[in-house]
Every structure is written in C-alpha cells, then in structure tokens.
Amino acid sequence: MEQQSAFHLDMRLDNVGVIVIDVPGEKMNTLKAAFATQLREVIKRARENPHLAGLVFISGKPDSFIAGADISMIAACDSAEEAEALAHQGQKAMAEIAALPVPVVAAIHGPCLGGGLELALACAKRVCSLDDKTRLGLPEVQLGLLPGSGGTQRLPRLIGASQALNLMLTGKTLRPKQALKLGLVDEAVPQAILLETAVKLALKAREARRPLPIRERLMNGPLGRKLMFLLATKQTRAKTKGNYPATERILNVVRIGLEQGSGSGYDAEAQAFGELAVSAQSAALRSIFFATTAMKKERGADAQPAALRSIAVLGGGLMGGGIASVTATRAKLPVRIKDINLEGINHAMKYSWELLSQKVKRRQETAAERQREMALISGGTDYQGFQQRDVVIEAVFEDLALKQKMVAEVEQHCRPDTVFASNTSSLPIGEIAAQAQRPQQVIGLHYFSPVDKMPLVEVIPHAATSAQTIATTVALAKKQGKTPIVVSDRAGFYVNRILAPYINEAMRCVLDGEPIEAVDEALVQFGFPVGPIQLLDEVGIDVGTKIIPILVQAYGERFAAPPAFDAVLNDNRKGRKNGRGFYRYDGKTKKRVDSDIYRLLNVQPKRQLDGALIARRCVMMMLNEAARCLDEGVIRHARDGDIGAVFGIGFPPFLGGPFRYLDTLGATNVVDTLTTLMQQHGARFSPCEALRRRAENGEKFYNSVETGNNHSDSVP
Numbered sequence: 001m002e003q004q005s006a007f008h009l010d011m012r013l014d015n016v017g018v019i020v021i022d023v024p025g026e027k028m029n030t031l032k033a034a035f036a037t038q039l040r041e042v043i044k045r046a047r048e049n050p051h052l053a054g055l056v057f058i059s060g061k062p063d064s065f066i067a068g069a070d071i072s073m074i075a076a077c078d079s080a081e082e083a084e085a086l087a088h089q090g091q092k093a094m095a096e097i098a099a100l101p102v103p104v105v106a107a108i109h110g111p112c113l114g115g116g117l118e119l120a121l122a123c124a125k126r127v128c129s130l131d132d133k134t135r136l137g138l139p140e141v142q143l144g145l146l147p148g149s150g151g152t153q154r155l156p157r158l159i160g161a162s163q164a165l166n167l168m169l170t171g172k173t174l175r176p177k178q179a180l181k182l183g184l185v186d187e188a189v190p191q192a193i194l195l196e197t198a199v200k201l202a203l204k205a206r207e208a209r210r211p212l213p214i215r216e217r218l219m220n221g222p223l224g225r226k227l228m229f230l231l232a233t234k235q236t237r238a239k240t241k242g243n244y245p246a247t248e249r250i251l252n253v254v255r256i257g258l259e260q261g262s263g264s265g266y267d268a269e270a271q272a273f274g275e276l277a278v279s280a281q282s283a284a285l286r287s288i289f290f291a292t293t294a295m296k297k298e299r300g301a302d303a304q305p306a307a308l309r310s311i312a313v314l315g316g317g318l319m320g321g322g323i324a325s326v327t328a329t330r331a332k333l334p335v336r337i338k339d340i341n342l343e344g345i346n347h348a349m350k351y352s353w354e355l356l357s358q359k360v361k362r363r364q365e366t367a368a369e370r371q372r373e374m375a376l377i378s379g380g381t382d383y384q385g386f387q388q389r390d391v392v393i394e395a396v397f398e399d400l401a402l403k404q405k406m407v408a409e410v411e412q413h414c415r416p417d418t419v420f421a422s423n424t425s426s427l428p429i430g431e432i433a434a435q436a437q438r439p440q441q442v443i444g445l446h447y448f449s450p451v452d453k454m455p456l457v458e459v460i461p462h463a464a465t466s467a468q469t470i471a472t473t474v475a476l477a478k479k480q481g482k483t484p485i486v487v488s489d490r491a492g493f494y495v496n497r498i499l500a501p502y503i504n505e506a507m508r509c510v511l512d513g514e515p516i517e518a519v520d521e522a523l524v525q526f527g528f529p530v531g532p533i534q535l536l537d538e539v540g541i542d543v544g545t546k547i548i549p550i551l552v553q554a555y556g557e558r559f560a561a562p563p564a565f566d567a568v569l570n571d572n573r574k575g576r577k578n579g580r581g582f583y584r585y586d587g588k589t590k591k592r593v594d595s596d597i598y599r600l601l602n603v604q605p606k607r608q609l610d611g612a613l614i615a616r617r618c619v620m621m622m623l624n625e626a627a628r629c630l631d632e633g634v635i636r637h638a639r640d641g642d643i644g645a646v647f648g649i650g651f652p653p654f655l656g657g658p659f660r661y662l663d664t665l666g667a668t669n670v671v672d673t674l675t676t677l678m679q680q681h682g683a684r685f686s687p688c689e690a691l692r693r694r695a696e697n698g699e700k701f702y703n704s705v706e707t708g709n710n711h712s713d714s715v716p
Helices: 035-047 071-075 080-098 115-122 139-143 151-159 161-170 176-182 191-203 214-219 222-240 245-260 262-277 280-296 318-329 342-361 367-374 400-413 467-479 495-511 516-526 532-539 541-546 548-555 563-570 596-601 611-631 638-649 658-665 667-681 689-697
Strands: 007-011 016-021 054-059 104-108 111-113 125-129 135-137 187-189 311-314 335-338 377-380 391-394 419-422 442-447 456-461 483-486 583-586 590-593
Touching: 007 035, 016 035, 016 191, 035 080, 054 191, 071 080, 071 280, 080 115, 080 262, 104 115, 104 191, 111 115, 115 135, 115 151, 125 176, 125 191, 139 161, 139 245, 139 280, 151 161, 151 245, 151 262, 161 222, 161 245, 176 187, 187 191, 222 245, 245 262, 245 280, 262 280, 280 483, 280 638, 280 658, 311 318, 318 335, 318 342, 318 367, 318 377, 318 442, 335 342, 342 367, 342 377, 391 400, 391 467, 400 419, 419 467, 442 467, 456 467, 456 638, 467 483, 483 638, 495 516, 495 532, 495 548, 495 611, 495 638, 516 532, 516 611, 532 541, 532 583, 541 548, 541 563, 563 596, 611 638, 611 658, 611 667, 611 689, 638 658, 658 667, 667 689
Parallel strands: 016 054, 054 104, 104 125, 111 135, 125 187, 311 335, 311 391, 335 377, 391 419, 419 442, 456 483
Antiparallel strands: 007 016, 442 456, 583 590
C-alpha cells in the first residue's frame, strides 16, 4: 500500500525532488528487501517530471539517517545462494540511484551505517550534519559479514583503497569532521541548514570528483597496490589469528574490483556476502548483537525504576574514579565522590580530566564540553550533599566490616529511599546488607577494570533486595553505557567464577613446564584478546588470588590454586600496577616475561604441549563451570552467560560465548573431552551434571526459537 512506503517524494519549486526516508512504525530507519520496489517506484515518479533538476535523500526520523540493513533478512536466509541473491538485489537498487541522469545528494543526519552508507555512496554527493549523533561507517565486519550492496567497490574509488580497507576491516565509524577530511562527505554543516545545503549541491552541475591524496594515488599503481595488500593482509592476520573470515574476504573482494573491474568486484562481493551470511562465525556474532539489543529493552525486574537525578561514589581509588567518570560523562548525571582524604578525591577527579582531555586532543569534544562534564563531578571528605543522592555506589576496599560500616553511614546520611550499590568482586551482598536497616535497598554492582573501557557490569541482588532496587540499578548501569546482567548472590558471582578455573589451569600448564608466553599465546590464538597469565597481571595478582579461598570454601577443591603460586605473592608481585608480575613492565606498553618467576616456581620452562591442547585444558574448565552456573541459577539465561563472558573477560566473540560454543561442540563431545582430561589430569575436569544430562538427552542450551531468526534489528 502507498501509505506504507518508506520513501516519500516531495517536489520543490526549484525542481529538486526530496526523497524522505521514513520506515513506518520504526524508531530508526533500516533497509529491508521489500524496499527495493518502493525505491524504484519513487525514483520512477521523480523522473516523470520533465524539469527534474536533482534529487536529495534525507531522513524523516529525528536522529537517524539509515542505521543499516535489517539483520532478520540475513538470519532468514537458508542458503548462501539466498543471501547472495539478497546482495545482488541491494546492488541493483544502488546502481539505479548511481545511474540517474540528475545529481543525487544524500543529506545525512544521525547514524549512516552499513546499507545506509552504501546508499549514500551511490549518490553523486554527500553532505552531513555536524551533530554528535552523526556517524558514518561500514561496520558489517563486526557481524562476520562484508558490505553487500556495492560498498566494497564504491568506497575504495571514493577515498582510496587503503583508507577504505581501514574502515571496512575494523568496522570503525567516523565523526562528521573525520568523514569530511577523508573525502567521504563533500560538506559538513549545522543540521539547521542540512537540507538547503544538499539542495544547492544538487542544483550544481556534476563536478569532477576531488582528487585522491598523493599517498592513495601512489597505491593505485601495480607495485603500490601489491605492497598495500601485503601489509593489510599481514596486519589483519596478526590481529584476527585467522578466526574472522570476513576480513580475508573483504581484502579479496576489494582487490578483485581494483584489478579486474567493478563488474567482477560486484559479483565477488555478492558471492562472499552469501557465503559469510551462512558461516558459523557470522551466526555467532549476530547472536551477540541480537542478545545485547534484547537486553537494552529489559529492566532486570518486574518494577519501574526510581528516578535518577544525582549519584554518589564512596572511594576515590581507581574503581571509584572510573565509576564517577562514566556517571558524569556518559550518564550525564551529577556525581559526588567521598573519600577519607582530599588526595583520593583529587585522584578521582584527575582520572576524569585525563580521559576528557584525550577526547579534546582527538577533537571528539571541545574544551567547553570538557568543562561542562567536569562540573558534574564534585567531592568531599564528609557526607555533605548526600541527602539528595538517588544511588550511592560504594567502591572501598574488599573488607566486609568496612562495607557494612558504609551501609550504616549511608542509611544515616541519605534519604530513606536511596539505593546502596556495592562494587564488590567477591563479598556476598547478603552479608554486606546483614546489619542494614533497609536491606531491600542494598544491591551489588560489580564493575570491571578499567571502568571506562569494560562494557559489562554484574547486578547482584541478595534475598531481600526489592524489585525496584534491581530495576533502578539496571537503569543506572545502562545510562553509564554498560551492559548489565543480573546474577545471583553466590560466591564469585558469574564472571569471576568461570574465570578462576580457567586461570588456575593456565597456571598448572606453567607448573608443567610450559613457558608463560606459550600459554598466553595459545589462548590468544584461540581467540581471547589477552592470555590468562597476562590477564592476571592486568587485574592484579593480589586482587585475582583474593577470591580463590572464597571459591574453595563455597565449591571445593576444584577451585584451589596450585600451592606453588604462594611464592609469587610472597615476592611482592602484583602485576602491572607495581611493574612486577609474571611479566616485567617497562613503561605503558613494553613487557617481557620475568625469567626469575621460573626460579620461584622451581620449574625449567620448555615448550612441550601443542597450543591447541593448552587452550583445550583452560577453556574446558571454563565451559564446565559456566554450565554449572546456569543449572544453579547463578545466571538467568544462557544468553546472559554468553554476554557476561564475551563482554566481561573477552571470550571469543566469533564463538558466540560459552553456551553457543557448547551447543556448537555438542554436549556429548564436551563430556567425552572432559572425561579424557579427567583421566589425564585429575578430578577437577569431571563433567558436571548439567552437561551429562544434556549429553544423555541430546539437549542444547539454546532451543531453535532462541537462535535469533525471529528477530528484526539492524546492522549496527
């Protein structure tokens, strides 16, 4: 029906046709397969005007141009051929725009990503708003895909192959001024004059495209191109370890287009898109996207969150400073820091100042914006100003008596409805709330370090926490830019509980004589961003080992760390923070294995084990514990367990998380693997009941309804 079309044509008196993109019933514009016919129809109507001087594409949504293509189209494809046909259809629609006999201009405000940018690339000119909401990019690689509507061919010809590859291989997005500097857009103007600027561009005759920079022109020669692809391939493989096939296909498809012509390039693009769409890696990456999209709509409990107007943080250390920073800069909420001395407050303020100064240096915000955000942060050594705080986040030392004292003081100095959220990685929330007058308003809120970078938080209600307290805490975490998962008040919660046996097993490999760098290398090759031993150094050996006795007491000897590692702690090795751990640190980035560690552990390092076997030992311990967590109700869904592991400890995203990976391997295969490892290395590998039961019954952690095929969301 006409009124349901996503494209509407308005003819101006100056004979410029304005095509407004406004998908009915959707908050953001996304491209769907059905739109090809609608687009063709609106273009046909525009061409019927004999005086047509130009066309402008603009969004009818307040803050979105086109956020991408509808992923449900890809999820619905049963074969590579079906997905390839989808790409050809998109290419054809964009080709019709590019072939129009009048100048066509894209007027971009808000996200212009994936298929949205491909539509803009098919236009002769592009102008974008200078608004901070405006972002341009081709992030399909983050879903295990490549641009499938001509983007791999048009972008290199517009901005040069090396810059185009950089954008497509990383999936990064550009701010308006970055896009202008790169030549991706022709003008960047205030939103108020966006349409008029686009119309003026459309009324000008087609101008010669601005020349590529000299560096890009040099790359166009056979030798320059060969060197560029060699370098890009080497850098990409070093980063992906061969785990993300989309990157190899992007390199190949761009090369074909440059060497054999755009016709061959388009065919190669469509074929690669089809094959990637049905790959296991893309399915896993899409499942993460679907999960996070669904979680954005959830409140954590069946209650309305309380209003959030101002926040307080207890403790000005690294965690307290990070929490205050995301509260002010992302949630845009006033935050007051309390510390026992002014030095702690100054340290926390400096943390935010340095992060914001980096943004100013990179021209991501102005000095005036930095001042406005810093003005939201205040501090003191007493409870002045706490009376109006809606949530108080406690980030003091991991000491139960101290945290209980904080609860009592907050209850004395704050409103009766103030929520007390404890940032603890190991202490039971029920015990922190044991002496509280209002235990229903006490909850755990476990952040990961560094707070400004790590996307996950664990929200931990105890038995008496109210539904509204849960909902309020989840709402605050989302405002801070975090992905919250609600977990039970059990020792180690979820993330640390699955992490501890993984790291312990890595340590046992070292005690077996494997070099430290070989163990870390094996898990990086498997797909983790850093190895387990380096991760322990980053977290802090003292912090990381503090939770082990709590886990042993709760769950038994399978959590016990090898006794030999007491020698590491006794040697004052805390990791990166004091420059000495399993590695020695020289400055911010340089590190080398400290050979003295082997003397402490009384081992002679020698590579004996295959890297895949090291990875299998460590990862199987994690998978086994994750399955236990789900069966014990520590996490509510397999989905939350996957998001917690991917966002909290960098579990390889291309595997989809522990539960997606368990389903891929099959419970029977995992039980057999664990049984073999148990016979070789001991009872800690004994397969848990949750896995044995699924192996016997042929069950999966996800059923067919939960695979994501019924979702409708856009490529980010």
